Amino acid sequence: MRGLPARQAALVGALAVGLTALAVHGLEHVLGRPAQALLLVVPVAATAALGGRRPAQVVAALATLTFSLLLPPTGRPIVRVADDLVALIVFSIVAFAVGGLVASRVDALARVEQQRAILLRLVSHDLRTPLAAVVGAASEARDADWLDDAGRRGLLDIVVEEGMRLDRLVANILSLARIEAGALQPRWQAVDLHEVVGQSTRRLEAVAARGGVALAAELKRELPVVQGDHVLLEQVVANLVENAIRHTPSGGTVTVRGEAATPEQVLVSVADSGPGVPPGEAATIFEPFRRGGGPPGLAGVGLAICKEVVEAHGGSIAVRDLAAGGAEFTVTLPVR
């Protein structure tokens, strides 16, 4: 059953198993232990089905089953209601605790495993494509003896640029892994946003040039210093700028702006002249492993990292379509 959250389903399942176990327990004078165990298979199976055969539910049910089988035989008929009621309440509480605990733990493990599988696939696909360009361009520069100096230089430019792209991808993968592990810890220092924007745009100048995109930075001269992690904030701006370049057709413009919105807040925005955010995607655009329409890719991871990093700085990030066309991502950071 997909509608029920894992924990809730596990608790309901554990209770079902517990109730049946208790009822069967009362039949001690009629049934032997093996027959009781057999009867208990029914609620375990039902619980498994309820949980859509997810491991969490099965484990929770099995844990409760084991627990109930460990109860000492009472040898009392089930009609002794008062005693049984007390036993039922105690039993249910324990079943809740055990089932829920096991379920949430197993669910967490399954989620980690799933994310790891996705990450592995992304790494294998998204890192190999720039690697293929590096190896391809380098092998051609070495082997194609009909190339002139300009031709060879063009290929070596590609080697350098794609090497830098790989570096950005690796940085994103590392950040993502830290975020997933809950270990994203900014190294606080006083950060000059002029430096952050300057460095990240300089690194992407070649990418913009190759795409025929003009890259402009319009920062107010007086920008307050923010407290933050220089490396992480640079990664945020670089991801936003790279995303903007990728979505801007040749001949378009990407503009980075920075200004103090209020004495407590500073804004950094990246605007492009591309097609804008497709309808319905604005809500999910900061989720990892999403790429508009197609299979998920590391490309979609960049924006997710931006959100996590900005929020770790106590700020926020938003996207909107511009009236003149294109999309604008705005990062708001607190001035501390």
Add this chain to the structure above:
Amino acid sequence: MTLPQAEPSSRSRSPFADIPVLLVEDDEVLAQVVAGALRGRGYPVEIVGTGGEALARASATEPKVVVLDLGLPDIDGIDVCRRLRRWFEEPIVVLSADGDEDRKVTALDDGADDYVTKPFSMAELMARLRVAVRHRQAQLSPAADGVRLGDLHVDVTGHRAAVAGEPLRLTRKEFGLLSLLARGHGRVLTHRALLDAVWGSPDLAQTASLRVHITQLRNKLGRGPHRPRLVSEPGVGYRLVTPDPPEAPDRDR
């Protein structure tokens, strides 16, 4: 900035000028590198970035060979391959980023002629392309009775094979494998294709038996500077590699 177009030398221009290539690759930089290398050797190239465009342009321009990336943003590359194969008869060489042998095998069994795994050298891609194109052309001409590869000679109709003039003593299955691999030399043949042709059923449970026969065949072929090598493509199939191809040696194997 665009990649300067290299002037093809007279050596490499002529043979490929009438082999237009449709390059299907969504990564713009990789597409530029591959297209540059192809144009440098004299192939006319058209680049498209999606499976939908690939299907449309293939029918509009009728390229002589398609280079197809399996990881496309709109349609899965294997589906593109399958849909092309309903009518498209020219070779398809697949670029795979997966390292995922299953997808390569699926692409090959669904009509791709060969594959290269990212990252690859341009020489490797060019070698695969030449082999694929050559085999398509060979299919159009009447089947030859004999295949000569280095110092290996396979007499297909006479069921005889010899290396360096010495007759090889081969079992029926070994000869079947050798003649298939020799006729398709340079090209990968999947386990399924070999089993289907030689064992008479594409039952992959026989893969172990296939491996034993290949090992025996490899031992009987022996080694030598002019001897073709029977190369395993792990998880995919086998390939008979000719010694010293005239240009662009296959460095990695």
